[in-house]
Amino acid sequence: xxxxxxxxxxxxxxxxxxxxxxxIAHGSRDPRHAATVxxxxxxxxxxxxxxxVETAFLDFCAPSVPQAVRRLAADGVRDxxxxxxxxxxxxxxxxxxPAVLRESTAALPSLRLRTADVLGPSPLLTAALERRLxxxxxxxxxxxxxxxVLASAGSxxxxxxxxxxxxxxxxxxxxWCAVRPAFASAALPRTEDAVRALRAEGVRRIAxxxxxxAPGFLPDRIARGAREAGADVLAPVLGAAPEVxxxxxxxxxxxxxxxxxxxxx
Numbered sequence: 371x372x373x374x375x376x377x378x379x380x381x382x383x384x385x386x387x388x389x390x391x392x393x394i395a396h397g398s399r400d401p402r403h404a405a406t407v408x409x410x411x412x413x414x415x416x417x418x419x420x421x422x423v424e425t426a427f428l429d430f431c432a433p434s435v436p437q438a439v440r441r442l443a444a445d446g447v448r449d450x451x452x453x454x455x456x457x458x459x460x461x462x463x464x465x466x467x468p469a470v471l472r473e474s475t476a477a478l479p480s481l482r483l484r485t486a487d488v489l490g491p492s493p494l495l496t497a498a499l500e501r502r503l504x505x506x507x508x509x510x511x512x513x514x515x516x517x518x519v520l521a522s523a524g525s526x527x528x529x530x531x532x533x534x535x536x537x538x539x540x541x542x543x544x545x546w547c548a549v550r551p552a553f554a555s556a557a558l559p560r561t562e563d564a565v566r567a568l569r570a571e572g573v574r575r576i577a578x579x580x581x582x583x584a585p586g587f588l589p590d591r592i593a594r595g596a597r598e599a600g601a602d603v604l605a606p607v608l609g610a611a612p613e614v615x616x617x618x619x620x621x622x623x624x625x626x627x628x629x630x631x632x633x634x635x
Contacts, residue, residue: 390422390447391622392438392483394467395455397427398586404431406584407455409610414618421622428466435467439474443481451625452483453618455583457490458533460525486625489617491537498613499541499579502605508577517548517573519564519601521592522581524553531557534581547573554588554595561595569600577603584609 426438552564578596
């Protein structure tokens, strides 16, 4: 009897020529987090038949990044792409993930891991936000009378905060009455404060769009703030939206593009 595979969706022979994709998520004690991440990576694997897609977590969930890397090496993989399942370049992208990847590959000289860019910003993420708002009940005709709170997890990294603010400004130009950034931690305003500020300005309808991948402690804080402040619409997290899956594959392809150009040359 063959041993059941865990932590990944597809295996390919090491010599197939297509480097596996290792998706690295944050992890959470909340079981919804890992379930949502795995639903997303399953959609990625289904969209690219033959691509081996592995899932690993920085904390709380299994497999850990070192475990996933060792499994790739044990299977004879020589080249793989590590993709941070993050929406901004903050501490995890700049420090945690590079450090754990260095440590994981230090004793595995035969395995080359190249790191893809974080997911955001991207028009595909904005499209996923729009999808979630529609699923929550907003109609195209509601746009001009609706203010949106773009609620992210938050970071002490000023670059991450600036990116969220820039996304809000660009999204506002697509016809929303207003789009305001908010943060569940580390920065202000909080979701409830942004909702109340829009209400005080006379905005008729207010929607909260969580700019997060999967459920967990901070997304729950966003939802709680939206409810407490009386938001009219609360969208689900981005989760396994098809646009997010397409973006993962786009970042994977981008990570491999320089190599393909050298081969073509």
